[in-house]
Amino acid sequence: MYLQWRFKMRKLHIIVFSYIIFAISTVFSADWTLMVYLDADNNLYSMGLDDVNEMEWCQDSSDVDIIVLFDGNSEGDSVIYEIAHDDDMNNITSPQVDDGGAVIPDNGECDMGDWNTLYNFVDWVIDEYPADKYLLSIWDHGGGIFITGDKPVISPLFKGFCWDDHGSGPIYLWQLDDVMENARDKIGRKFDVVGFDTCIMGQIETAYQLKDYVNIVISSEASEPGDGWDYTAFNTARVNPSISPRALSTNIVEYYLDFYGGSVTQSAQDVSIIESQVVPVLNEFADYLWQYTYYYYDEISQARSDANQWNPPNKDIYDFARYISDNSSLPADLIASADDFCSVWETYIIAGGLHYHPPDEGYGATVWFPESISTDENEDRYMNELIFHETHWDEFLYMFEDPYPPDPVYLRFVSYTVDDSEGGNGNGVPEQDESVDITVKIRNYGTDTAHNVVGELSTDNPYIEVEVGTAGFGDIPHFETAEGTFTIRIEDISSFPIFANMNIHLTTSDTYETDEEFIFTIGYGFADDVEDGEGYWTHRGNNDMWHIDTYRSHSPTHSWKCGGEGSQHYGNMMSCMLESPVLYVNEGIAELNLWTWYHIEAGYDKGYVDLMVEDDDWIRLKTYTGSSGSWRSDNVDLSAYINKPLMIRFFFVSDYSQTYEGWYIDDICLGDTLNVDLEYFRAIPKDRACLLEWQTVEVDPDLRGFNLYRREATSPNSTLKELSKSSSLSTSMGLSDIGYIKVNNELITGYGIYRYLDDGLINNVDYQYLLEAVYSDNSENLASTYGTPGSQNPLSFTVRKNYPNPFSTATTIVFDLPESSAVNISIYDISGRKVLTALDEFMEAGTHRVKLVAISDEGRMLPSGVYLLRLSAGENYCIKRIVIER
Known part of the structure; x- marks a missing residue:
């Protein structure tokens, strides 16, 4: 009859008859009060x-009250x-109960996604x-708002539970702390049972979060079927x-498992012993994992891969320990710690799980x-919001991400801060x-305390003099940090910013020594068109696919891409992540x-722009998806962060299915930009x-003219560097502060094409020029180029071999003009059809370098093959063979 009734519930329309009664305070205590927080204000209403x-x-x-707060989909x-x-x-x-407004507001609509509603109800x-x-069931099962279409969102451990289509959401696990703390204090003891009739809340972190307030937690590792x-x-x-x-907890779990008959999970966990019995063996297990990961990474990683999972990157912890225990090639003490953990786990699980498998x-x-905790988007919440980081598990996760020898002492650079209050x-x-x-x-990542740590600071940067190069760090215990202070003198610098390589030689009284390096930034500003390599950017993480690519770019030929080569997904x-200095x-x-271009799975895969200020947590600035x-x-x-040390991070995350071309970043700079482009700017x-x-x-009616600025260049990439076609004018900054002087006295005006002779220079000295566009509203913009005076006019017309050749997207043509022409x-192409006009203009006598980009006059990338390059100057011409390979 029971199964027949359940079948009928899915076939017949539901008609709700209700009666209203007024709550009357009871004069006695029942044996049980079962309360259900039923959030059906979503696609689970019928369930x-x-x-x-x-x-x-x-x-x-x-003797048993069952009280339900029900919120439907209206x-x-x-x-x-x-x-x-x-x-x-x-x-x-x-019957319906009148709560007198204690829980349900006057408009009759509870916001079930607000943890305060749950607090008030309990x-x-x-x-x-x-x-x-007492028992509390938190109801939002079957995936519900955790799905779009048929795809669940990963990790309610971080993303929460109970979303309300007519309210907010979610309720986070750490907000449940306040609810259950109040319940514990109100009844004068721990709450008996909290159950999650929701998807994938069956994590040890869930139970640990509630350990001070609850004795038993019921939850599912996997997604629950619709009927929960x-x-x-x-x-x-x-x-x-x-x-x-x-x-009662055993009955709830076994009724659930019996009804579905397989392909589901549900367990009751004895949270009352998690701190006294589970955590000690878990910590020992994690300590041995930490100790042996460097030497047995492949074996431990394989156990991780083999362990059951339902919401990556979460793994069945008992299954993982079981695989470690069964691998006889691993050290005996690691195996023993896995066995000890499994033994206690058998006591910890009251019902379901390993006791009812299958x-x-x-x-x-x-x-x-996760494979890489420090690059996971949930690292900050795991370490700051969830209290499970009190265990040793996170130390193992950091070791697993980047294994290193578990030596007694292992010192690593973390960060630096500056103070110029006395000398600046x-x-x-x-x-x-x-x-x-x-x-x-x-x-100190070592197993023991590092004693009497001393650091010696040095640098090969010519603009930095180390004044106080020795600092003491004292004793540094295992996994703890210490600080030491050095003093440097910064000399007169002609250009900013400067990114200086610094070295610290670290020694201890334990006969340990090592060298650590870091990048030290001097001055304001930053601009990168991604045309000169990776520079001082760093990238890392799980399945890191950041690289410089030429398949797409904003200007002119290169950009950062997170994804496969070219159009690969x-x-x-x-x-x-990709991080700045x-x-x-x-x-x-x-x-x-x-500038950005992206094609990623909408709603699930995301690109983030993050900011770190003063070595604090990352701040999310932008999110891209779709x-x-x-x-x-x-x-x-960034006006709130003036004069503060900043780091910029481009952070990409993807889930377990459906990939696309990826995420591109180009033309990154600090300061305002305008939509005015140059065909070229050269010296x-x-x-x-x-x-x-x-x-x-193009002609801009708001453009009043230009100013030129010059400084000696510290490290030009070539004698003549020009901004290629359609390279955007970039940002203005405090020019005199970074070594520039103004070249022209009057605003340089013209129409489309401009020339200016900067004389009185020193031959064979490299100069960097900034071109400032001035507009009618007095706003400004800049472009940059390099030049080296002193070259004499060539004696003959010559076209040198282009480099590189063969090439993929761009090559450089160098030629000599004995006279202006x-x-x-x-x-x-080899059939004689012209496919690209790379240059057509009057040029002064001298040696010229022109970057040729393999994009046809129709705007398409030229396919691989052999081509003929014809360069003519007046009556002179030359034909060269060039090869494009992709």
């Missing part, structure tokens, strides 16, 4: 009605039911229905009101087990003509600008002079 009918099937008992339909028996499995007939039920024992718990299990309490919490597909609970202007930014204190933080289960902004450049359709610009206001060497030439892509560079 919620089914479950209330299952509760009504239970027989009446004055507005203003929140009610509290005091469950009463009826034989009608299709209609709800239990608090009110304890007052109105006192009992010897079998609430007829509540009848075992109404038939036998004296039933123990362990017995039909239970799992062994009781999972544990968070006190703004916190290292600048020229300042003495700066650098406080360096070191961590990114991978699954990625969690990787430390940067500083002032009032003139307090904005991050970038498809951009084309290159788009974006910016972030042509002359005797004790440079001829500056530039051309705008019109120059044309055209590319032909």
Whole structure:
């Protein structure tokens, strides 16, 4: 009959009959109060009605109260039911309770996604229905709001539970702390049972979070089927009101497992012993894992891969320990620690899991087990919001990410801070003509205490003089940090920012020594068009696919990409980041600008732009998902972080299915940008002079003219470096502060093509020029090029071999003009058809370098093959063979 009724519930329409009664404070305590927080204000509404009918099937008992806060999928339909028996499995007939506004607001609509609603409900039920024992079921099962279509969102451990279509959500696990702490204090002891009739909350972290407030936790490692718990299990309490919490929890778990018959998980965990019995053996197991990961990484990683999982990267912790225990090639003490953990786990799991396997597909609970914890988007929450980090598990996770020898002492650089209050202007930014204190933080990853740690600071940077190069760090215990302070003097610098390589030689009285390196930033600003390699960017993480690519770019040929080469897709289960060095902004450049293109799985795979300020937690600035359709610009206001050390991070995460082309980043700079483009900006060497030439892509009526600025270049990439076609003018900053002087007295005006002769220079000295566009609203913008005066005019017309050849996307053409003339560079395919006009303009005498980008006149990438390059200058011409390979 029971199965027949459940079948009928899925076939018939539900008609709800309800009656209103007023709550009357009881004068005695029942044996049990079972409270259900039923959030059906979503696509699970019909399932919620089914479950209330299952509760009504239970027989009446004055010793067991079943109280349900029910929120349906309409507005203003929140009610509290005091469950009463009826034989009608299709209609709800239990009376409704008037709570006097204690839980349900005047508009009749509870926000079930607000943890305060749960707090008020539990608090009110304890007052109105006192009992010897209490159970709370948190209902939002079957995936519900954790799915879009048929795909579950990963890790409610971090993403929460109970979303309300007419409210907010979710409730986070750490917010449940306040609810259960109040319940514990109100009844004067730990709460008996908390059950999660929700998906994938069956993690050891869930139980540990509630250890101070609850004795038993019921939860599922995997997603629950749509109908969730079998609430007829509540009848075992109404038939036998004296039933123990362990017995009732066992019945709930086994009714669930028996009903579905397999392919599900559910367990009851004895949280009362988690701290006294489980954590000691878990810590010992984690300590041995930490000790042996460097030497047995492959074996431990294989055990991780083999262990059951339902919501990556969470792994069944007992199954993982079992695989470690069964591998005889591992050290005996590691195997023994796994055995000890498994033995205690058998006591910890009250019902389900390993005691009912099968039909239970799992062994009781999972544990968070990312491949790369420091690059996982949930690291901060795991370490700051969840208290499970009190165990030794996270230390093992950091070792697993990047194994190192578990030596007695193992010192690593962590971070640095600066103080220029005594030897500088006190703004916190290292600048020229300042003495700066650098406080360096070191961590000891070794197994023992590092004694009497001393650091010696050095650098090969010519602009830095180390004034105080020795610092003591004292004793540093295992996994702890210590700080030491050095002093440096920054000399007169002609250009900023400077990224200096610093070295610390660390020694201890334990005969240990090592060298650590870090990048030290001097001055404001940053701009990168990704045309000169990786620079000072670093990238790392799980399945790291960050690289410089030429398949797509904003300007002109290269960009950062997270994904495969060219059009190849990114991978699954990625969690990787691209990080800048430390940067500083002032009032003139307090904005991050970038260009991005992305095609990633909407809603599940995401690209984040994050900011770290003063070595604190990462701040999320931007989130990208789905498809951009084309290159788009974006910016972030950084005015709140002036003179503070900043780091920028581009952080990409993907789940376990459906991948696309990926995420591109280009033209990253600090400061304002405008949509004015240049065809070219170049410096042509002359005797004790440079001829500056530039051309705008189009005439801008708001453009008043240009200014030129010059400084000696510290490290130009070549004698002549030009911005390629359609290279955006970039940002302005405090130019005199970073070594530039203005070249022109009057604003340089013209129409489209501009020239300016900068004379009085020193031959064979490299100069960097900035071109400043000035607009009618007095806003400004800059482009950059390099030049070296002193080159004499060539004696003859010569076209040198292009480099590289063969090439993929771009090559450089170098040619000599003995006299000024019109120059044309055209590319032909082997049939003689012209496919690209690379250059067609009048040029001054001298040596020229032109970057040729393999994009046809129609705007398409030229396919692989052999081509002919024809360069003509006046009556002279030359034909060269070039090869494109991809």
